[in-house]
Amino acid sequence: MPLAIDSEKCxxxxxxxxxxxxxxxxxxxxxxxxxxxxxxPEYDGDIATAIGSCPEQAISRT
Ligand code: SF4
Structure with a gap:
Protein backbone atom coordinates (compact mmCIF):
# COMPACT_ATOMS: atom_id res chain seq x y z
CA MET A 1 0.00 0.00 0.00
CA PRO A 2 2.51 2.67 -1.05
CA LEU A 3 1.75 6.27 -0.35
CA ALA A 4 1.82 8.25 -3.59
CA ILE A 5 1.17 11.64 -5.14
CA ASP A 6 -0.31 11.80 -8.64
CA SER A 7 1.98 14.30 -10.33
CA GLU A 8 -0.64 15.04 -12.97
CA LYS A 9 -3.11 16.16 -10.29
CA CYS A 10 -0.71 17.93 -7.89
CA PRO A 41 0.42 2.62 11.08
CA GLU A 42 1.44 5.40 13.45
CA TYR A 43 1.10 7.74 10.48
CA ASP A 44 -2.46 6.76 9.60
CA GLY A 45 -3.86 9.93 11.17
CA ASP A 46 -1.37 12.20 9.41
CA ILE A 47 -2.08 10.49 6.09
CA ALA A 48 -5.81 10.90 6.50
CA THR A 49 -5.30 14.59 7.30
CA ALA A 50 -3.05 15.04 4.26
CA ILE A 51 -5.48 13.27 1.95
CA GLY A 52 -8.33 15.37 3.31
CA SER A 53 -6.42 18.63 2.98
CA CYS A 54 -5.19 18.15 -0.59
CA PRO A 55 -7.47 20.25 -2.78
CA GLU A 56 -6.58 18.23 -5.87
CA GLN A 57 -7.21 14.75 -4.44
CA ALA A 58 -3.69 13.94 -5.58
CA ILE A 59 -2.64 11.81 -2.59
CA SER A 60 -3.47 8.13 -2.52
CA ARG A 61 -2.57 5.03 -0.63
CA THR A 62 -3.50 2.15 -2.89
S1 SF4 B 1 -1.45 19.23 -1.00
FE1 SF4 B 1 -1.91 18.01 -2.85
S2 SF4 B 1 -1.74 19.44 -4.55
FE2 SF4 B 1 -0.73 20.35 -2.78
S3 SF4 B 1 1.45 19.81 -2.95
FE3 SF4 B 1 0.46 18.29 -1.67
S4 SF4 B 1 -0.14 16.65 -3.11
FE4 SF4 B 1 0.24 18.48 -4.32
Missing part, protein backbone atom coordinates in the same frame (compact mmCIF):
# COMPACT_ATOMS: atom_id res chain seq x y z
CA UNK A 11 -0.84 21.70 -8.22
CA UNK A 12 1.76 22.46 -5.58
CA UNK A 13 -0.26 23.90 -2.72
CA UNK A 14 2.05 22.27 -0.20
CA UNK A 15 -0.71 21.48 2.27
CA UNK A 16 0.49 17.88 2.47
CA UNK A 17 3.77 19.04 3.99
CA UNK A 18 1.85 20.94 6.65
CA UNK A 19 -0.17 17.82 7.48
CA UNK A 20 2.97 15.69 7.84
CA UNK A 21 6.43 17.11 7.14
CA UNK A 22 7.85 13.67 7.94
CA UNK A 23 6.02 12.10 5.01
CA UNK A 24 5.81 14.89 2.43
CA UNK A 25 8.04 17.58 1.03
CA UNK A 26 7.90 19.92 -1.93
CA UNK A 27 10.37 19.64 -4.78
CA UNK A 28 12.34 22.48 -6.35
CA UNK A 29 9.36 23.32 -8.55
CA UNK A 30 6.97 23.47 -5.57
CA UNK A 31 5.19 20.18 -6.21
CA UNK A 32 4.54 17.62 -3.53
CA UNK A 33 6.80 14.61 -3.10
CA UNK A 34 6.55 11.58 -0.84
CA UNK A 35 9.46 11.14 1.55
CA UNK A 36 8.35 7.79 2.92
CA UNK A 37 6.16 5.71 0.59
CA UNK A 38 5.60 2.96 3.16
CA UNK A 39 4.89 4.64 6.50
CA UNK A 40 3.87 2.62 9.52
Missing amino acids: QGHGRCTLASPELFDVDDDGYGTVLNPEPG
